Amino acid sequence: MSELGVDLSSVQPQLLTPELAETSDLLITMGCGEACPYVPGLKRLDWPLEDPKGKPLERVREIRDEVKARILKLIKEEGWGKAET
Known part of the structure; x- marks a missing residue:
């Protein structure tokens, strides 16, 4: 990402908790299919990415x-x- 001028050095993955989901409008998961987390009322897209x-x-x-x-x-x-x- 630094090649594109995006600094992710201070960013850490976050666990998807109910509290985090409450503040979201959309959940995009990447390739987990049926194993993806389900959050009631939250729109979810699963992008099948490697x-x-x-x-x-x-x-x-x-x-x-x-x-x-x-x-x-x-x-x-x-x-x-x-x-x-």
Whole structure:
């Protein structure tokens, strides 16, 4: 992500708790299918993406770019604002 000017060094994964879910409008999971967490009343999308852990750098970049494309498409579909390309 630093290649794109995004600093994630201080970001840590968060456990999906009921309290966290209460503050959310949408839950996007990545490839967990039926094993994904269910939160009543929360819209959920599951994007079947490969886990980048342990993959070669070029594959990680491809996965990153696929996530970006999906996010931009979602922003456009939901009408949340002007999506950057």
